[in-house]
Amino acid sequence: MLAAPSASLRSVRNLRVPGPRKEYVPDGGTRDPYWTRLLPLLAALACVTRLPSFRWPLWNPDEGYLAVQARMLAHGGELYETVVDRKPPLVPWLYAGAFALCGDASLLPLKILAVAAQLLTAVLLVSLARRRWGDEAGRTAGVLHLLISIGLNPEDAQAATFEIFMLPCTAAAMWCADRRRWGAAGAAVACAFLAKQTGGAVLLPVVWLLWRAGAPRRDAPRLAAGLCGPVLAAALLTTPSGFLFWTVTGSGAYASFTGSELHVLGRGLVNAAILAVACAGIIPPVVRVLRVARTGVGELWLWLASSVAAVLLGFHFFGHYYLQLMPPLALLGAAALQILPRERTVRAIVASGGVCAVFLAWGLLVPRPELAHAARLAETVRAHTAPQDRVLFWGMHPEAYWLADRAPASRYLTAGLLTNYSGGRNGPQVGEKYGVAGAWPVFREELRARPPVMVVDDSRGKPFAPERVPSLRRVLAVGYEPVMWVEGAVVYVRVEE
16 A cells, blocks of 8 residues: 655645746846846856866867867868868867967966856856746856856866857857747857757757747747858858768767777766766755656756757767756756755755865866876977977877977878777777768878878877778888887888988
8 A cells, every 4th residue: 555645745746836037127227236246156156166177288188179270270271171170160269269369379268268158157047047936046056057067077077168168058048048039049059059069959948938938930930040040150151061061961970879889888877977976966856846846847857858868969978068967957956946945955055065176176186197198299299390390190189289389280180080989989980981981082192292290109009000090001101110109109200202
């Protein structure tokens, strides 16, 4: 015989999460004291949680890739022609603009912009929660987001890369849709997509809000215009065929689940567990309350579900993919906590703060052996080449080009683009025939037309080693000879004919 539900559970079931309410509007143009008090707190919290990002010159190869791309663009490169990657153009353009204004010797301007991006995301979440559930819920949402925003491996959470700059765009899309500003919502979705393809997943909850608004036939054209305009402009500013290939159609082998399935699945489970620890203060109230209470937050669940689908897309499960889950999780946490006694909110924030402190210490203290290795390779290359020389780093550390201040000999900055090793695959789908379609003829022509003066084989026994890549092996055998070894990497210099 089933036991009767407890009184507390029955009371929760009878609760309803309130819908949007009228926002506070100050009289006569005076400043809203709510924001005057809250913004300094959020800004300080954003700075503190991003402190580890300033600890190292860069945190992961994505930052290095973007830095090298920005230098290539500054020297006349063309995106999706002589400068390529499987990403949309917004963040490469952002890096190029920062380098043009502040110089290309440091990523400090980008790290500051990343702080601003997380702060803007928190502010938008505050505004969303405040409009729906009141001042206290707004503060809770903003603080919770910043506290959990570093809840991943530091190289994922602290890097100033695609996901960080995607987050304010996704939050802005929901903010605009919540206020029925459909053209602006579409533009925000487009910006999220142009930061990273999976940012477009926020379109699903935006469309849900459009349908719930009651006039989809009238408002859908405005949403579509806002969405299509920036994407078409980006395609025309680059090259439409190249834009389509590199951002959508050219990643079939990369997105395949075949090869290293257990390795990739293990990575996904580990990163999910790390995120669950970071959200220890949020998950209990969300599970307890929103599971049984009558809620009006279907679009937030849809936002979370679409973000989960975006994380799963591509079957790689890198930690930085999980950043996309944090804004909807923070809002769902605020939604749950605002119908519980206030002490539960205090408890959740204290728990999140404690976990945040652990991740903060991790970021400040963790060593970066791969960065040190790339730096030593860069020092070696810089010491034995001239500033105008082109070099080739055959490996997965494009930051070595930036650290060495040497131009790459190819538009393909990692061996992953040419062998499909990208994503840590070490199974059967690694090799020349699995590289980006059409890449090898271009690569061979680049090496023939302008041979690099030095080649650094940084494969260190991985499946993309030259002995398993016939085209590269032939190039090294005919025109180069090994002269030194640096921590397992082999340095080749060109032999004069």
